Amino acid sequence: MEEETAQFTGMPRLGDPVPDMEVQTTHGTLRLSDFKGSWLVIFSHPADFTPVCTTEFMAFAQIHPGLKKRGVELLGLSVDSLTSHIAWVRNIEEKTGVKIDFPIIADLNKEVATRFGMVHPGQSKTETVRCVFIIDPNQVFRLMLYYPLSTGRNMDEILRVIDALQMTDANKVATPANWRPGDMVIVPPPQTQEAAEERLKQGYECVDWYFCKKKV
């Protein structure tokens, strides 16, 4: 029992480097380091040929062009076989007309799922839950989302958080709740008393010295 628990405890944390692993995908053998220099969304799904996952794959395919515009690559994963993945994406295209043109990892031995903490035994001991890992061009975990087996993911939120991460990286700012591109961003709080005084003279929209927003 302890061993079984131990194998599920490898949870990456924000700011951790992504382990470099060689993976079998529907686009051939890849290394995670092959994605260095691009943003990367790695997402897991419980199983091929299941209804919620099919809707998610169609939705990921629909946002794929938008992700590419943002410099983001997409990489799916489940513990199904390559043959199953290939049959499923062919089936999705045949039945719905939606082409799945991003690679999908076949993680039959759960090596990646274990390293990434994608199996949550309280949900399922055999399937991966609906994880989303957003990884930056330096191969650092920047954001993680976990959804239960029963709940399909929201693509707008995935695009929104990528926009937010890229905005904060480019401009050294933070983003408020429900931020969307075009909204005002938060200026980091001043770190000295002098800076706090100056902050109020800099033309930002300030609620108080620690809470100022600006347009970017």
Added chain:
Amino acid sequence: MPCVNPDGKPTDSGINMLRAVQSGKQTADDIAVATGMPMYRVRSGLRELVDAGFLLRGDDDVVSLSDQGEALV
């Protein structure tokens, strides 16, 4: 979509990459621009083409055609 088939012959993607190298592209960045392939595909494809003997990898990850690769493009 690997760049080399199980029978050892390059796929269409592999041939495209070999042609890019033949036209003077020597780095993954240049090959990605020339072929329109995403960088991760170029990096994995270069590994396969080198392992299969169609490309030679030199210093600084610069690649060139081997005799075997030259014969194909």
